[in-house]
Each structure stands twice: as C-alpha cells, then as structure tokens.
Amino acid sequence: MHLLIIGAAGMIGHKLAEKVAATGMIGDRKVDVLTLADVIEPEAATDFDGERRAMAVDLSQGGTAERMIADQPDVVVHLAAIVSGEAEADFDKGYRINLDGTRMLFDAIRLTQGYVPRVVYASSLAVFGAPFPDRIPDDFHLTPLTSYGTQKAIGELLLDDYSRRGFLDGVGIRFPTICIRPGKPNKAASGFFSGILREPLNGQDAVLPVPDDVRHWHASPRAAVGFIEHAASMDTARLGHARNLTMPGVSATVGDQIAALRAVAGDGAVAHIRRQPDETIARIVAGWPRDLDTARARDMGFKAETSFREIIQIYVDDELGGVLPSEPASPR
Amino acid sequence: MHLLIIGAAGMIGHKLAEKVAATGMIGDRKVDVLTLADVIEPEAATDFDGERRAMAVDLSQGGTAERMIADQPDVVVHLAAIVSGEAEADFDKGYRINLDGTRMLFDAIRLTQGYVPRVVYASSLAVFGAPFPDRIPDDFHLTPLTSYGTQKAIGELLLDDYSRRGFLDGVGIRFPTICIRPGKPNKAASGFFSGILREPLNGQDAVLPVPDDVRHWHASPRAAVGFIEHAASMDTARLGHARNLTMPGVSATVGDQIAALRAVAGDGAVAHIRRQPDETIARIVAGWPRDLDTARARDMGFKAETSFREIIQIYVDDELGGVLPSEPASPR
Numbered sequence: 001m002h003l004l005i006i007g008a009a010g011m012i013g014h015k016l017a018e019k020v021a022a023t024g025m026i027g028d029r030k031v032d033v034l035t036l037a038d039v040i041e042p043e044a045a046t047d048f049d050g051e052r053r054a055m056a057v058d059l060s061q062g063g064t065a066e067r068m069i070a071d072q073p074d075v076v077v078h079l080a081a082i083v084s085g086e087a088e089a090d091f092d093k094g095y096r097i098n099l100d101g102t103r104m105l106f107d108a109i110r111l112t113q114g115y116v117p118r119v120v121y122a123s124s125l126a127v128f129g130a131p132f133p134d135r136i137p138d139d140f141h142l143t144p145l146t147s148y149g150t151q152k153a154i155g156e157l158l159l160d161d162y163s164r165r166g167f168l169d170g171v172g173i174r175f176p177t178i179c180i181r182p183g184k185p186n187k188a189a190s191g192f193f194s195g196i197l198r199e200p201l202n203g204q205d206a207v208l209p210v211p212d213d214v215r216h217w218h219a220s221p222r223a224a225v226g227f228i229e230h231a232a233s234m235d236t237a238r239l240g241h242a243r244n245l246t247m248p249g250v251s252a253t254v255g256d257q258i259a260a261l262r263a264v265a266g267d268g269a270v271a272h273i274r275r276q277p278d279e280t281i282a283r284i285v286a287g288w289p290r291d292l293d294t295a296r297a298r299d300m301g302f303k304a305e306t307s308f309r310e311i312i313q314i315y316v317d318d319e320l321g322g323v324l325p326s327e328p329a330s331p332r
Numbered sequence: 333m334h335l336l337i338i339g340a341a342g343m344i345g346h347k348l349a350e351k352v353a354a355t356g357m358i359g360d361r362k363v364d365v366l367t368l369a370d371v372i373e374p375e376a377a378t379d380f381d382g383e384r385r386a387m388a389v390d391l392s393q394g395g396t397a398e399r400m401i402a403d404q405p406d407v408v409v410h411l412a413a414i415v416s417g418e419a420e421a422d423f424d425k426g427y428r429i430n431l432d433g434t435r436m437l438f439d440a441i442r443l444t445q446g447y448v449p450r451v452v453y454a455s456s457l458a459v460f461g462a463p464f465p466d467r468i469p470d471d472f473h474l475t476p477l478t479s480y481g482t483q484k485a486i487g488e489l490l491l492d493d494y495s496r497r498g499f500l501d502g503v504g505i506r507f508p509t510i511c512i513r514p515g516k517p518n519k520a521a522s523g524f525f526s527g528i529l530r531e532p533l534n535g536q537d538a539v540l541p542v543p544d545d546v547r548h549w550h551a552s553p554r555a556a557v558g559f560i561e562h563a564a565s566m567d568t569a570r571l572g573h574a575r576n577l578t579m580p581g582v583s584a585t586v587g588d589q590i591a592a593l594r595a596v597a598g599d600g601a602v603a604h605i606r607r608q609p610d611e612t613i614a615r616i617v618a619g620w621p622r623d624l625d626t627a628r629a630r631d632m633g634f635k636a637e638t639s640f641r642e643i644i645q646i647y648v649d650d651e652l653g654g655v656l657p658s659e660p661a662s663p664r
Contacts, residue, residue, distance in 0.1 A: 091497065110423075129573065132471075139464075139473045143492065143574050150493040154486050160475065161482040165423065241461065242475050 001029050003232070004068060006059070006105070007079030007122070008036035011181060014044045016077065016225050021045035021052075026075065027233025037068055038080065059101030065108035072112065075232045077120045078105060084126060085188065087148035098151035106158055110167035119159065120231040121172040123244060125217060127153040130287040138246060138296045145287055156244040164241045171231040172244035176219040176304070180315040189284045193218065196254070197261050197312055200272035203325050209278035212255035215290040219249040219304040220314040230302055238300060248304040250311060251291035260308035264316065265324055333361050335564070336400060338391070338437070339411030339454070340368035343513060346376045348409065348557050353377035353384075358407065359565025369400055370412065391433030397440035404444065407564045409452045410437060416458060417520065419480035430483035438490055442499035451491065452563040453504040455576060457549060459485040462619040470578060470628045477619055488576040496573050503563040504576030508551040508636070512647040521616045525550065528586070529593050529644055532604035535657050541610035544587035547622040551581040551636040552646040562634055570632060580636040582643060583623035592640035596648065597656055 003026055007013045013036075020031050021044070035053040036042040042054055057064045059080055069076065080101065081087075087094025102121075109115060126149030127142040142153045159170040180201075181194040192209055193216060199206035219227075227247050236243070252260075262270045294302075305311045316322060335358055339345045345368075352363050353376070365383045368374040373388040389396045391412055401408065412433070413419075419426025434453075441447060458481030459474040474485045491502040512533075513526040524541055525548060531538035551559075559579050568575070584592075594602045626634075637643050648654060 141471045141473050142489070144489070145496065145573055147493055147497070150489050153489050157474070157476070157482050157485050157489075161479055164477065165479070241477055 001031055001075065002033040002035065002071060002073040003031045003075045003077070004035045004037065004073035005042075005077045005079065006037045006057075006068065007081065008042035008044060008054075009038035009040055010079055011183070012122075012175075012178070012221065012224050012228070013038070013077075013079045014042070015221055016228055017042065017044035019225055019229075021048035024049060027229040029075070029233045033071075033073075035068075035071075035073060059104070060096040062104070065101075065104040068105070069108050069112065069115070069117075072115050073117060075118045075120065076105070076109070077228055077232065078102065079122045081122065081152075082148070083188070084146055084148040087151065088146055091147060094147050094151060098148065099154055102151075102155045103158060106162050106168060110162060110165075116166065116169055118232060118236070119168045119170045120228055121155060121159050121170060121244075123152045123156055123172045123174045124149065125174055125176065125246075125289050125292075127156065127174060128289050132289065135291045135293055136246070136289055137293045160241060160243050163236075163243050169236055170243045171234065171236060171239070173227050173231055173302075174244065174246045175224055175227070176217045176247055176249035178221055178224055179218040179311055180319075181221070182315070182319045189281050192281070193254075193257070196273050197257060198315065200261060200269040201265055201312070201315065201320065201324065203272070205272045205274055207276045208254065208273050209276055209281040210254060210285055211277075211282070212258065213253055214282075214285055215251060215253045216285070217249045217251055217289055217292055218308070218311060219247065220311045222314050222318060223247075223249075223304040227302055227304075234301060245297040245300065245302065246292050246294050248294040248298055248302055249292070250305050250308055252308045257308050260312050263309055264312045333363055333407065334365040334367065334403060334405040335363045335407045335409070336367045336369065336405035337374075337409045337411065338369045338389075338400065339413065340374035340376060340386075341370035341372055342411055343515070344454075344507075344510070344553065344556050344560070345370070345409075345411045346374070347553055348560055349374065349376035351557055351561075353380035356381060359561040361407070361565045365403075365405070367400075367403075367405060391436070392428040394436070397433075397436040400437070401440050401444065401447075401449075404447050405449060407450045407452065408437070408441070409454075409560055409564065410434065411454045413454065413484075414480070415520070416478055416480040419483065420478055423479060426479050426483060430480065431486055434483075434487045435490060438494050438500065442494060448498065448501055450564060450568075451500045451502045452560055453487060453491050453502055453576075455484045455488050455504045455506045456481065457506055457508065457578075457621050457624075459488065459506060460621050464621065467623045467625055468578070468621055469625050492573060492575050495568075495575050501568055502575045503566065503568060503571065505559050505563055505634075506576065506578045507556055507559070508549045508579055508581035510553055510556055511550040511643055512651075513553070514647070514651045521613050524613070525586075525589070528605050529589060530647065532593060532601040533597055533644070533647065533652065533656065535604070537604045537606055539608045540586065540605050541608060541613040542586060542617055543609075543614070544590065545585055546614075546617055547583060547585045548617070549581045549583055549621055549624055550640070550643060551579065552643045554646050554650060555579075555581075555636040559634055559636075566633060577629040577632065577634065578624050578626050580626040580630055580634055581624070582637050582640055584640045589640055592644050595641055596644045
C-alpha cells in the first residue's frame with residue numbers, strides 16, 4: 001500500500017511518519033511505499049524499511065496536486081495548512097493554501113479516472129464559533145470566527161460532497177488542541193496550555209495568562225496520530241454522507257491541568273507556573289469550545305485519553321524517555 | 333442609492349425588479365439607479381423612473397464581477413445560481429458558477445478600497461441534509477446532500493467571513509420552497525408542490541406523485557421578495573457574525589395544501605389533482621426539511637405567510653388579477 005502524507009514536516013505529520021516507519025503499518029494496513037510531502041523536504045522516517053520518497057511542494061502551485069498523486073497513493077493524509085494566526089494576518093495566503101490548495105488536491109483526484117483513494121483530512125475545532133452550549137453536540141452548526149476556521153469548514157463540505165459523488169473516500173477529523181506539544185514555546189494564543197506543563201516538566205518557568213477556571217478540549221500528540229491511523233484504515237460505510245467527525249478528547253480546566261501536573265511531578269513543578277493575566281489571550285480563548293459530545297467518533301472507534309494525568313504521562317514517556325528531569329524544587 | 337440585482341431574469345429577481353420599479357424603493361431605501369444583470373439581458377423594470385441599466389453577464393468569466401461592481405452599487409442582491417438538478421448533473425459548471433462566481437464577486441468587492449456594500453445572498457434549504465429532527469433548529473449543522481447545497485453552504489461561510497473581516501456587509505437568506513410558482517410546470521422534483529395548486533386554479537389537471545402526508549416548507553413569491561427587501565435595508569448589527577438566516581415559512585402537508593385549495597377554489601379545483609405515485613420523487617422529497625424553527629429570522633423582522641390559504645390567495649391576487657377563472661367543475 002502507498003501512503004502519502006502532505007504536511008509531513010509538521011509536528012503531527014512527523015510523528016505519524018516516524019510511527020509508520022517504525023511499524024510498517026498505518027492502522028491495520030501495511031505500508032510499502034511512504035511518500036512525505038511538505039513545503040520543505042521532510043526529514044522523517046529515514047529508517048523506513050519500505051520505499052521512502054520525499055517531495056518539497058507548494059500546494060498553491062498548479063500541477064503540484066497532480067504531481068503528488070501521480071502514482072495514485074492508496075491513502076492520502078492531508079495535514080498541510082496555513083495556521084490560524086497566519087491565515088488571519090494574510091487573507092490571500094490562507095485562502096490560497098487552505099482552500100484552493102485543498103480543492104486542487106481533491107480535483108486532481110477527481111479527474112484521475114478510476115482512482116478513489118482514502119483521504120484523511122485534518123480539520124479543527126476552529127470550525128465552531130461562539131456562542132455555543134457548554135457541551136457542543138455532534139450536529140451543532142459551524143460558525144467559524146476566523147478565516148482559518150472558515151477554510152477548514154469549507155474543506156469539510158468539499159470532502160463530504162466529493163465523497164458522496166464517489167470521487168474520493170474521505171474522513172475529516174476535527175483535532176482537539178494538542179497537548180503537550182513538544183518543543184519550544186510558541187506565540188500561538190493556545191501555546192500556554194502546553195507551556196504550563198512542558199516548561200515545568202523540563203525545570204523551566206512558564207507563564208499562565210488566563211484564570212484557573214478556563215476550560216478547553218485536549219488530546220495528546222499520540223492520540224492525534226492514532227486518530228489519523230484509524231481514519232486511514234476504518235470502514236467508512238458507517239459514516240454515510242457525513243464524513244467529518246469531532247475527535248474525542250479531555251475537557252479540562254487549567255486548574256485540572258495543574259492538579260495533574262502536581263500529581264505527576266510534584267509541587268516543585270507547579271511552582272514554575274507564573275500567573276500573568278493577559279486580557280487579549282483570555283478574550284481569544286473565551287471564544288473556544290470547552291467541551292464536546294463526541295459520541296459519533298467514539299462509536300466509530302476513535303480513542304483519546306480520559307484524564308490529564310494520562311496526557312502528561314504520555315509526554316514524559318514519548319518526549320523525556322519516561323524520566324522526569326531531576327531538579328531541586330524551587331518554589332517562589 | 334444604487335441597487336444591483338444579479339440573476340434579475342429569474343422568477344424572484346424579475347419580481348423584485350418590477351416591485352423596485354413600481355415603488356422606487358427597496359425596503360425603506362430609495363433606489364435611484366437600478367442595475368439588472370443576468371446571463372441574458374433582463375427585461376424587467378422597463379418603467380423604472382430612476383436610471384435603469386441592464387447587463388448580460390457570465391459570472392464564471394474573469395472580469396465580470398469587477399464590471400458589475402465598477403460603479404460601486406450600495407446594495408448587491410446575488411440571486412444567480414445554477415439550480416440543484418443542473419449542478420448535480422454538471423459538477424464543473426455548478427462549482428464554476430455557484431462557488432467560483434460567488435467568490436469572484438465577493439473578492440472583487442473586497443479588493444475595491446473603501447467599498448463595503450450590503451450584499452444579500454440567496455441561499456437555500458438545500459444546505460440541510462437528512463437525517464434531521466422534525467423541526468430543524470437555527471443552530472443545526474449543514475450537511476447538504478447535493479453539490480448545489482454544498483456550494484450554497486460554502487457561499488454562506490464566505491459571506492460570514494467576508495462580513496466579519498469588514499469586506500462587505502452580508503445577509504444570507506435561506507429561501508423556503510417558493511409556492512405557488514407562476515408559469516408552466518417544470519421538471520424539478522419540487523414542481524408538484526406548486527403544480528397541484530396552480531394547474532387546478534387555471535382549470536387544468538395536475539399530477540401528485542407523493543402521499544398526502546408529505547410535509548414541506550413553503551413561502552409565496554411575494555414573501556420571497558419581501559425577504560430580500562428586508563435584508564437589503566435591515567440593521568445588520570444585531571446579526572453579529574452569523575449572517576445567514578433560515579427564512580420563515582409555512583410547514584404544510586400535501587393534504588393541508590389540498591384542503592386550502594378546496595377552501596379557496598372548491599371541489600372542482602381539487603378534482604383536477606390526479607394521484608400518480610412516483611417512487612423516485614417520493615424518495616428525493618423524503619430527504620427535504622419538513623419544518624424549521626426560524627425564531628432568529630422572525631426576531632430580525634422577516635415575515636412570511638401563516639397559512640396555505642394565504643399563499644394560494646396571493647397567487648390569485650398577483651397572477652390571476654384576483655379572479656379565479658370561471659369553469660365548470662369537472663370532477664372525475
């Protein structure tokens with residue numbers, strides 16, 4: 001089987017590629033050829049036993065989509081996107097990559113006679129916009145409040161229509177906020193959700209810009225990779241014409257996150273969190289989903305963590321080799 | 333004020349143009365310049381007292397959108413679309429006109445510095461797809477089951493995003509099925525809803541392909557014009573970022589329709605209805621909305637009929653000069 005990962009240099013794409021390289025599988029399907037595409041040539045999965053290909057691509061260029069699918073990969077995982085902040089700052093670029101790039105990919109597939117690949121499409125909770133109920137049901141309307149969310153919602157509609165018409169076999173997955181993101185702090189408004197755990201676990205200080213009662217929806221990077229694996233190999237007959245699913249996750253307050261950090265790493269770790277209220281970030285986050293009913297995805301076999309302690313433990317296992325850095329507790 | 337109607341040769345566009353010509357107003361706004369655009373040069377509103385312009389346009393052509401908005405009309409009513417059946421039969425054409433044509437219009441407006449017109453966008457109940465509850469709430473998700481519905485739903489998302497960004501001031505209106513459509517019978521699956529009333533009112537036979545308990549959502553052509561007038565002149569501040577509204581209407585069964593026909597035109601008219609079950613049409617119609625909660629639109633001042641008798645009377649008044657054709661009742 002030939003697997004194409006578009007956006008393979010991103011955090012989730014990289015982890016997916018590494019796992020496919022290690023296991024030779026995606027879900028229950030054996031991978032013989034693994035093609036990794038991104039704006040820069042992806043470096044992951046160099047130890048893959050099968051045939052590994054890498055391509056540097058510009059999704060907004062005519063011909064790119066045709067080139068990527070020329071060998072008719074059986075599964076296409078489409079993770080590439082201009083992220084929320086950039087899509088808001090650069091209107092044209094966001095629409096060019098997130099909408100036109102996605103549509104060119106779907107159209108290249110549509111126009112290839114007899115080719116109907118599984119397409120796993122990365123969507124986002126940004127398709128939902130306030131006001132919404134405390135717990136968002138599976139049949140809640142999409143009223144995105146960002147251009148990124150709009151582009152993702154349009155991609156969902158196209159995925160449904162192209163699947164219904166038999167041009168491709170799509171599964172859209174609305175990722176939770178991924179926590180704990182490995183690596184350095186970033187400027188994303190959501191960055192602190194990972195930062196207040198990751199930095200203390202590494203013996204460093206972290207800033208918390210919102211109150212402890214702020215609630216949000218999370219899953220680990222390991223769960224995110226699992227969603228894609230399952231979407232790549234599941235039986236799509238049960239989805240009917242509604243191909244997009246809100247992924248399961250953990251609804252937790254910042255206070256829940258901190259309690260879990262204390263349970264895993266002790267008071268010393270928690271003491272690294274410095275409260276520094278930021279009105280702007282608090283206002284942005286107030287417009288984000290707090291909790292979601294994901295019965296449909298769970299029924300279809302998608303799985304995430306069930307507690308924040310588990311989410312933290314996954315970070316310790318996957319990023320720190322299972323060991324907390326020893327450091328003297330330095331409460332202040 | 334300058335009003336541009338795109339799709340002015342269609343049934344609703346024509347009626348809107350005639351009303352503007354007769355009153356010199358749209359809603360509570362005075363119209364000085366009236367531009368009518370369609371694929372064929374529209375013939376309506378020739379007696380308009382203000383300045384009347386007409387243009388034959390191809391929405392899918394580059395430059396068309398720029399040409400239409402060159403004089404910066406204050407209100408743009410966008411009714412032009414490839415209809416459901418044709419968009420399903422010709423995938424490329426539907427996306428080219430309904431999606432690309434709409435986006436080119438919105439982008440031409442966006443790229444005109446300092447120009448933020450009111451844009452009234454014609455959407456459709458086709459944005460909803462079964463399964464849905466008996467009564468569809470205002471916050472129900474859009475899962476269209478046709479390419480036409482998909483294209484309309486994408487247009488709604490773009491309207492919201494372009495409004496939020498301040499590029500235009502949009503109001504999207506999801507029209508009910510328009511009943512009674514004047515003119516000849518057509519091949520649309522929904523055609524019988526009008527046909528079983530219109531043909532008998534004109535002393536002719538009509539075919540009823542579905543059972544009497546089939547329920548659907550209707551409003552008159554006069555109500556449809558009223559929706560556009562209100563959308564063109566309403567205060568949009570109350571809409572917030574959710575610019576698309578399900579329009580009010582009458583939820584009625586075919587049996588309700590027939591009872592109203594009997595009340596207005598007698599048993600002789602009803603005797604013109606010939607039951608001829610058609611499995612295909614019954615199956616298509618089974619996937620359509622039966623009833624909708626339109627509290628939001630009603631709160632915003634949108635009005636429709638409240639009974640089917642009223643809908644029939646409007647046809648008699650507006651299309652038959654208020655007089656039923658006298659003919660001997662010929663029950664069979």
